[in-house]
Amino acid sequence: MEYHDSEKATEVAGRVEDFMEEVVLPREREALATGEKITMDEIEDFWDQAKERDLFAPQVPEEYGGQGLDFSDMLPSFEQVGRSLIGALAIRANAPQEGNMHTLEMVGTEKQKEEWLRPLVQGDIQTAFAMTEPKQGGGSDPKMLQSTAVKDGDEWVINAHKWWTSDGMDADYYLLMARTDLDAHPYEGTSIIMVPREADGVEVVRNVPHLGGHGITEREGGHAEMKFDNVRVPVENTIGEENAGFEIAQMRLGGGRLTHCMRYSGMAERSLEVAKAYLSEREAFGSTLEEKQALRHRIADAETRLHAARCMVRHAARELDRSDARIEVAMAKMFTANVTNEAIDLALQCCGGNGIGKDLPIAHFYENVRSFRIVDGADEVHRRSIARWAFEDIDETEVENALQFDEDLRIDELDG
Known part of the structure; x- marks a missing residue:
């Protein structure tokens, strides 16, 4: 295309x-x-x-x-x-290194960029983004954030319990979100603070067992559960403006959601390529599977929906250059997450026993892609945002006209 x-x-x-x-x-x-x-x-x-x-x-x-x-x-x-x-x-x-680089590049001070961004780009250090908390903490509803950072002179004193901290097992530094103004709404009183792993009170509890994770590299990465117990770091470790953490996180997530969309589109594309090659070679019931109309139509549907997802992502990216494009990004992310899940599931099904075997990458892709409907905003959260946008500008006159049209139509049907 x-x-x-x-x-x-x-x-x-x-x-x-x-x-x-x-x-x-x-x-x-x-x-x-x-x-x-x-x-x-x-x-x-x-x-x-x-x-x-x-x-x-x-x-x-x-x-x-x-x-x-x-x-x-x-x-x-x-x-x-x-x-x-x-x-x-x-x-x-x-991810999450790419998103953390973007965050530091967007809002970091020159000193922070030299101290953290430059070595991060080169792979000399690793970072993680610590936002999600165990229940009843921040997750799909980030307003529930429980982590706190209280000023004591020129230091933050941080207390937090985090999990699903991607690359947390290997990280040298954590970009941690915590409430820094307890009297303000979390959206207006939360900051992002850089916390060194070596700081007193930082504990890597465990790597949370999870679906996916191909395990073909030595890097553990993982999705760590973390505890921060009276951890002290300089106030100058604040990334961006104090209390602007949610605004910065939204800037980070907007682009990050679209880059995730493209990475998973690549997974889906390769999965379909493997499946089509298999269908063209595998014979059953008198012909190659490629000649079976049911499979051909399902592949056609998958290719069509993947094409639509790519177009949506590109449109959202263009809008993101001009505005926050919150709804466009939400639509692209939610749609692409489901399309790539469906395409990889189909590819696995087409390959039968070879699909569930791990000689091919499809089984690994299948495990990894399922999380995409949850990470970076669950489907339900994006649908909630899209629905709120869809209903917020309804004109009462238009509603009355629509109801009247429906009533007139019903009467016409009864008369007929």
Whole structure:
């Protein structure tokens, strides 16, 4: 399909695709076949090769070691890396690191950018985003945030219980959301604070067992449960304006949701490619499965819906350049999450026993994609936002006219 991406976006995405096909996917296939985990030395070698090909950290400004692509221009590259279980990691565009880089680049001070953003881009440090809390804390309803940070002189004293802290097992620093003005509404009294792992009172409780996680790299990453007990950090570790944490998080999540959409679109695309190749070779009931009309129609539906999702993401990205595009992003994220789930499920079904086997990547994709309907905003949360937008501008006169039309129609039917 031709999406009329810019010449730059198309050119870079083409080179990313070549890098995936020539370097990353062969090593992934080997790891899946042998069970031999990909080492961090190998990941760092991927980074070196990505730098040589001008592909490293495409989302980061050049002054900090990235390629400096505009947001819309980098999306096609994110789709290409999504085709591999380790593609995003191989070019340093993996979540949550990518989102944390974006946050520091958007609102960090020059000192913070030099201290944290530059080494983060290069892979010298790892970070995590600590927002979600166990019940009854902040989650789908972030207003329920329980974490607090109280000023004591020039320090924050932080008390928090977090979980689902992505990459929390390996992180050197945590971008932690906590209430910093307990008298204000959480949306207006919450800050993001950088907390070093080595600070007294920081405890990594466990890696929360979860669906997915392909386990083909040495990096544990994980989704950590964390406790912060009277942790002291300098007030200057506040990322962005004090008490503006929710606004900053929304800025981070808007773009992050769209980059997730493209990565998962890449997963779905590769899954369908594997399935179509299998259907063309597998014979049953007198012909190849490719010739069975029911399967052909289901593949056609999946391709159509995936095309629609790609168009929605690109439209939301264009709107995001002009406004917060909250509803456009919500629609794109919710729709793409469901489309990619359905497409990968279909691909697995088409491949039968080979689909549930882990010689192919589809089973791994299947496990990973299910979480996309929950992370970065559950379907129900996005539907709630979309529904609120859909109903907020209803004109009472239009409602009365519609009701009257319905009554007239009913009377006409009775008369007829």
